[in-house]
Amino acid sequence: MDEIMIRAKDLSMMFNLGIDKGFSLKQGFVDLFDPKKKKQDKSKNDFWALQDVSFEVKRGEVIGFVGCNGAGKSTLLKIVAGVYKPTKGTIETFGNVCPMIELGAGFDMDLSASENVYLNGAVMGYSEEFIKSKYQEIVDFSELHDFMDVPVKNFSSGMSARLAFSVATIVDPEILIVDEILSVGDAAFQSKSEEKMLSMINGGTTVLYVSHSVESILKLCTGVIWLDHGHIVKAGEPEEVCREYLASLGQSL
Amino acid sequence: MKSIRNIILSLKKYGFLIKQLVSRDFKVKYKRSVLGVAWSLLYPVLMMAVMAIIFSNVFKFNVPGVNYLVYLLTGLTYFNYFSEASNLSMSSIIANFGLINKVYIPKYIFPLTKCLFVGINFLLTLIPLYVVIFATGTGVNIYHLLLPYSFLCLLMFTLGIGFLLSAVAVFLRDMLYIYGIVxxxxxxxxxxxxxxxxxxNKFFETLLKFNPLxxxxxxxxxxxxxxHCPTVGQFAACFVSAALVLLLGVVVFKKNQDKFVYYI
Structure with missing residues (x-):
């Protein structure tokens, strides 16, 4: 059971906040007469979302990430999922990764629910035969039997989230990345989806889990990493880390 | 050799995704239109008819020794493929940002998908082209079997331009407008x-021959x-121009693809 599934070494991630403005002729012209300002601006815009974050995750571990907004939790998950390439450091994953960072990525609003099951499944990297064989299971789990021919744009947000959750959780991935998505749909579906997550976790999957709900982290995780401003503040036993984290916010367990 | 094997493995792995994205393009494009997919055939036919009427009847263009209608339609079929596929490829990365930012998908899939999608339309437009070839009495010959070679070169060239443009357009949105003019x-x-x-004009004649299209x-x-059978020189010119542009596109795309997420 000591097999390492994820190894992150000195991960650093820099975003340039000014990048959105891009290069425009006007700005270029203005900067021409003020070269000093340009240089200042550039480094001022640098934002380190993560700095020298290292950790290892062994098979079957469920690691929770806590921290305030902007602590770098989602960035970290996206690096593990391969969406971002870290500015510095290395990330190694051993096994197939199922990222549930944002559900329904790749849903096409104009297509029907059943067409979207295939499209979304393909986006998640499933094979055609796999989706075909699991199609009924997906529909059953989402409980959207009567709506499979309806374009997703006519779905309520709860319905499309259900569909997305059902597609995403149909696999048994070796590494599961979850970014606060247990709060999907109505109360009944929420408990059902939580159950599903629990069964996936108990099935020996390695999980990275981000949530603001300390309660659910304590319930699910075997280890917790507390991030703040891109640094690891503390890593270790869930109860201990969560207590300190909450204490820093002026709350108690 | 290793990189070629990687490409094949990757294509195998993502083949289903490519298929799904192409079929999505088809479904979405013709959703809610009465004639549906029939437009794939009808649209180019009607466009070509307009061009044919204008150039052969109004302007009375003619090319000595051959049927002008077939001459015109051959050129149009090829060029329309290039213009539509390269245009769609160019905006494909920007348009699929929602996906790129959330899940890992090799980014080359998006321009590739667009080139294949338009490629299917291209094959459909061969039907009216051949109808005209027969109707005008031009007829076919054994060398027609060599035509797929030129399709392949056209695809490679368009892919190369598509990779290049889609990468550049991420950093420089002005490209979307500049390319329209180009x-x-x-x-x-x-x-x-x-x-x-x-x-x-001998000079222009020589110059325009450097245009791969x-x-x-x-x-x-x-x-x-x-x-008659194209000369060895023609075979070579087609392949070399296509391969060079494709290589250039792939290199530029590969070098920049990790930076896309910050710029979209």
Whole structure:
């Protein structure tokens, strides 16, 4: 059971906040007469979302990430999922990764629910035969039997989230990345989806889990990493880390 | 050798995704239109009819020794593929940002998907082209079997331009407008409606032969209209131009693809 599934070494991630403005002729012209300002601006815009974050995750571990907004939790998950390439450091994953960072990525609003099951499944990297064989299971789990021919744009947000959750959780991935998505749909579906997550976790999957709900982290995780401003503040036993984290916010367990 | 194996493995792994994205393009494009997919066939036919009427009847263009209608349609079929596929490829990365930012998908899939999607439309437009070839009495010959070679070169060339443009457009949105102008200019610099000999200018004639699209179109015309086998030089010109542009596109795309997420 000591097999390492994820190894992150000195991960650093820099975003340039000014990048959105891009290069425009006007700005270029203005900067021409003020070269000093340009240089200042550039480094001022640098934002380190993560700095020298290292950790290892062994098979079957469920690691929770806590921290305030902007602590770098989602960035970290996206690096593990391969969406971002870290500015510095290395990330190694051993096994197939199922990222549930944002559900329904790749849903096409104009297509029907059943067409979207295939499209979304393909986006998640499933094979055609796999989706075909699991199609009924997906529909059953989402409980959207009567709506499979309806374009997703006519779905309520709860319905499309259900569909997305059902597609995403149909696999048994070796590494599961979850970014606060247990709060999907109505109360009944929420408990059902939580159950599903629990069964996936108990099935020996390695999980990275981000949530603001300390309660659910304590319930699910075997280890917790507390991030703040891109640094690891503390890593270790869930109860201990969560207590300190909450204490820093002026709350108690 | 290893990179070629990687490409094949990757294509195998993502083949289903490519298939799904192409079929999505088809479904979405014709959703809610009465004639649906029939437009894939009808649209180019009608467009070509308009061009044919204008150039052969109004302007009375003619190319000595061959049927002008077939001459024009051959050029149009090839060029329309290039113009539509390269245009769609260019915006494909920007348009699919929602996906790129959330899940890991090799980014080359998006331009590739667009080139394949338009490629299917291209194959459909061959039907009206062949109808005209038969109707005008031009007829077919054994060399028609060589035409797929020019399709392949056209695809490689368009892919290369598509990779290049889609990468550049991420960093420089102005490209979306600039390319519209370039494409219009390119239309007139490609002998689609006219023949190079009409230019009566040796210098321009030579210059325009460096346009790769001319090479692919000329390859097709040699077979369809002049009914002989293209020369070795023609084979080489088609392949070399396509391979070079594809290589350039792949290199630029690969070098920049990790930076896309910050700029979209």
């Amino acid at each position: 494409l219009t200019l390119w239309t007139y610099l490609t002998p689609i409606m006219y023949d190079l000999s009409m230019l009566q 001319y090479q692919y179109i000329n390859f097709a015309r040699t077979i369809i209209l002049y009914k």
